[in-house]
Amino acid sequence: MKKLAYLMRRVVQGLLVLALIAVINFLLIRAAPGDPAAVMAGEAGATDEVFMAQLRERFGLDKPLPQQLANYLGHAVRLDLGDSYRQQRPVISLIAERLPATLLLTMTAFVISLSMGVALGAWTSARAGTWVDSLVSTLSMLFYATPLFWLALMAVLLFSVKLDWLPGFGFETVGAGHAGLARAADIARHLALPAATLALFYMAVYARMTRTSMLEVAQMDYVKTARAKGLSPRRIQRHHILRNALLPVITLAGIQAGSMVGGTVLIETVFAWPGIGRLMFDALVQRDYNLLLGTFLITAALAVAFNIVTDLLYTLADPRIELQ
Template sequence: MNSYFIKRILYLIPTLIGASILIFFLYSLIPGDYVDTDPNLTAERKAELKELYGLDQPVITRYFTWVGNLFQGDLGYSLQFQRPVTEVLGNYIWSSFFVALASLIITWFLAIIIGVISATRHYSLFDSTVTFLVFAAMATPSFFLGLIMIKFFAVDLGWFPAGGMITTGSNFTGLEYFKDLAEHMILPVLVLVMLSVGGLTRYFRTNMLEVVRQDFVRTARAKGLKERVVIFKHAFRNAMLPAITLFAFELPALFSGAIITEQIFNWPGIGAIYMQAFTVRDYPLLMGFTMFIAVLTVISNLIADLLYGVADPRVRLK
């Protein structure tokens, strides 16, 4: 186990190096930069700014400068915000994290329950109804679903705020602040749950259907065990094994933001900032955030492999 862990850590080094090369040079292939997008600057001023930010250097030189800064924990300097990228990410990424974490917990809770019930009641009215609702939710565009939520719950019923993170002009503190924040989170979280619970439900349903047909489940029933014990102690435990890998890959998604949903609900998350950076070609912010997600992805991949070996004794990590 220890040797496997060390090997996987060593494998991360060339993986991250390759990711850094792809990220930097793909963005470098895009013509223009932040300075070129400002029509109010003269040619002389643009030349001064490019020299100041090192944009006039050869691509290879800029890459090694960028990588050297990465080893020091410096993701770059955002030209749009005139602040370090780490500071910009710290200001916006946690807003996306809280929404993503809440939607993740609710989505997995609902998907597990609905998926198990659908599998144990195969082709029943419940299963058919869930299948219809699942595909309906998956086929609905996120912007359309978000607008429906705003129209129904915010405009018509007035139950929840239509957008934003906190009430404009409010000075809430303590529990009042968290209550106001939770009220603004409800609609974005509801939309994200409706968009993602369908596919995850079908995933758990399929896994359960495969497991309940296996010999060890039939043997457990033949021993006279209660159906509840057969389903949740034997079948469900084995059906959850493939989900470990899927759950580990949710780590980057917690920090990547939901671009369309955040735009609709005017939520100040990293997704909206990421799109805005694309518009003005703030490449240091784009590259820094993409590299951050790449690091989280390889780490989550390592965690998934380790957890799979721990959860299933039949898996031997060598």
């Protein structure tokens, strides 16, 4: 019952945050240079003022800014994000088409980076000061400092162009007509490079944080007591050090899980992955206000949801933490 009350309170707080985000995004986008009517008129080959005035009236861009904001918020509450200026389709349907691809990419990268990062951090913390620790720490810093788009381009050149092991672009083989397990295997081959590239950056972060946290926890009094009792080093490492050292890692993972969904623009662009990040970039270039606002709102909602889940996972990692 206590957890349910806490969950409901966090959901209400999350909704208030989303409302604030929606208002800020709306005002910032409207303040940006560029006119959607001018872009659409230019694409249609007609740039006269009468035609652009008709476009502004059609999409409600001729109304005062407060009225536009009120209309947007009123429709957003009903999960009506409007229609795309460019594609003439409901924004929610465009996002629904692209979101599964982004979630598949980001969640795969997230699982790989978190599991491998924690494993490497735990492994090197038990070997602190050795050449293994130095090597892993150096590689972690290297991957963390290397620009993500450069890693993506090098991965395409090496594994797709040079070695021809994996496809470098797209979600699946166009025109292959795969179904069932064959289609799943084809998507997995296309997923390998972008997911691995995205995972490398975050894996380096988790590895260093896990190592540092475990070395700090290893100096605590209860760990020294466990050693004095004669418990095996493996049991101490797993049950007494790692579990308590995971709390800051869980915090960071919860924040990054949400940011990864909206932060895959570079990866999706390089690998031509048809996700929401690429949709967001196209909407920005085309001044498609409704589509851009919709992608921002959905990614913000996912970030809020991941943060709520992170708070709940805290109590599983450390039962001493009480829900407030």
